[in-house]
Amino acid sequence: MSPDNLVEITGLNISFSENSVIENVSMVLKPGQITTLIGPNGAGKTTLVKAVLGLLSPTSGEIKRSPTLRIGYMPQKLHIDTTFPLTVERFLKTAAFASVADRQQALESVRAENLLKQSVHSLSGGEMQRVMLARALLRKPELLVLDEPAQGVDINGQVELYSLIASIRDKYNCSVLMISHDLHLVMAATDQVICLNHHICCSGHPEQVSSDPSYMELFGVPGAENLALYSHHHNHQHNEHGDIVPLSQSESEDADHSHCGGHH
The missing domain is CATH 3.40.50.300 (P-loop containing nucleotide triphosphate hydrolases)
Structure with a gap:
């Protein structure tokens, strides 16, 4: 190769x-x-x-x-049970180990730093895509x-x-x-x-x-x-x-x- x-x-x-x-x-x-x-x-x-x-x-x-x-992967769709309380911050914590600063930088990179404390269930389609993209970036x-x-x-x-x-x-x-x-x-x-x-x-x-x-x-x-x-x-x-x-x-x-x- x-x-x-x-x-x-x-x-x-x-x-x-x-x-x-x-x-x-x-x-x-x-x-x-x-x-x-x-x-x-x-x-x-x-x-x-x-x-x-x-x-x-x-x-x-x-x-x-x-x-x-x-490799960082962003799937086409992600189905999260609406009865499961989950903020963007907690969602990002499910990725590979990353520091608070890493999570903040990833959100800033996708221009979604204001979403950190929001529930993933309240996000628009475009906002959710950005959050999933940020999660993929945590793998550097x-x-x-x-x-x-x-x-x-x-x-x-x-x-x-x-x-x-x-x-x-x-x-x-x-x-x-x-x-x-x-x-x-x-x-x-x-x-x-x-x-x-x-x-x-x-x-x-x-x-x-x-x-x-x-x-x-x-x-x-x-x-x-x-x-x-x-x-x-x-x-x-x-x-x-x-x-x-x-x-x-x-x-x-x-x-x-x-x-x-x-x-x-």
Whole structure:
């Protein structure tokens, strides 16, 4: 395994009974890089993440991790019995051993320091996501794994949360692997995109993937309302009327430069 990589996956296959969920997936997670997994429901994204975490064993193929790799994990949802009294402070104490100062710093990193004494049952969806993110940070992870971190958060909150994740990557100098259902909300905050539909359909930089035929076959051409959310972060073109032309149209020639799996 290369010392420059945190995780190396080669020829990964995962099946449940006769149902093949992950097919011949190979990928690398590098230090300091944000990698986003996208794909339709049932594409195997969560299964792949569980394999990276070591919670699932592959049917075949290989997963290599850096020997001392520290991973912080934020699940998609957390069900806490409403009859169980639990403050944010006590919830954070359930993580790996951390000092009072560590817990305070983690909450400050996700801009939720004012929530320390609140009941977790009183939190909004966005506040709970930030608290779970803070808990994952208490491990001082080299790899932060986030399963749909913006689940249950409105669109403006999602854009803010993805920006926050990018700033956490810089502050903690960690790599991030996250699942997202909408590439165009996360484009400004990711380095590498892997489009998964049991196998890897295409991968590369966000602009490459958004214009790849395999991506458009799965998701269609993005609507103007989504483009408006990220277009100011990225280069775009205008037609003769002065309208913004989506990258998927104006840069379709870039599709040839992304890595397309091509098993359809």
